Amino acid sequence: MCISLIFFSGGWMSPYFQYGLSFMILSALSFGFKGAGLSIVLYGAFFYLALYANGFTFDRIIEKGYLEPFITDYIIFIAIGFSFAFISKLINDRSLSVLNLDNQGQQENQFEEISAAEQSEDTFSLTARELKIASLLLNGLNNKKIASNLNISINTVKFHIGNIYRKLGVKNRKEAILRLRRSNLKIGR
Numbered sequence: 001m002c003i004s005l006i007f008f009s010g011g012w013m014s015p016y017f018q019y020g021l022s023f024m025i026l027s028a029l030s031f032g033f034k035g036a037g038l039s040i041v042l043y044g045a046f047f048y049l050a051l052y053a054n055g056f057t058f059d060r061i062i063e064k065g066y067l068e069p070f071i072t073d074y075i076i077f078i079a080i081g082f083s084f085a086f087i088s089k090l091i092n093d094r095s096l097s098v099l100n101l102d103n104q105g106q107q108e109n110q111f112e113e114i115s116a117a118e119q120s121e122d123t124f125s126l127t128a129r130e131l132k133i134a135s136l137l138l139n140g141l142n143n144k145k146i147a148s149n150l151n152i153s154i155n156t157v158k159f160h161i162g163n164i165y166r167k168l169g170v171k172n173r174k175e176a177i178l179r180l181r182r183s184n185l186k187i188g189r
Contacts, residue, residue: 036085040078047077124167124183133160137173138180 061070126134136146147154165171168179
């Protein structure tokens with residue numbers, strides 16, 4: 001006889017089950033394992049009261065042989081509660097790791113701003129031609145337009161941009177533009 005006692009309290013869709021389980025899931029998600037433990041105890045009492053209201057005392061449950069399904073149902077409730085508590089823990093851990101990454105990113109940005117301010121005093125050791133190309137980079141020109149504007153070849157532009165990246169300590173055009181904008185470098189914009 002493997003019937004569930006939930007059937008006797010009105011089934012899975014009964015208010016007893018729905019409200020009790022909702023409370024258990026919410027407290028497990030909100031308060032983690034402590035909330036799950038407390039709500040499991042409260043839900044067990046609530047579930048037993050629902051059975052009692054339907055004429056099933058503990059003695060009658062034992063007498064009818066329903067103790068095994070009663071225990072099985074309670075174990076299911078425990079599993080559900082702690083599953084949601086575990087999910088809550090995973091979500092919180094993930095949120096904390098994302099916050100730590102954000103804090104780390106903010107610290108790196110602060111360091112970059114400090115180092116950019118320090119480097120702006122010596123103009124990053126850029127040559128006059130590199131400063132002119134940096135100015136055109138800041139104006140949003142691509143390599144071809146920079147080359148035509150300065151009457152030099154595209155390969156020469158690429159060479160100077162490579163030097164600019166190296167001197168600024170960046171890897172791409174976007175980082176170079178951000179670094180140049182953060183600096184107080186006085187170049188013709």
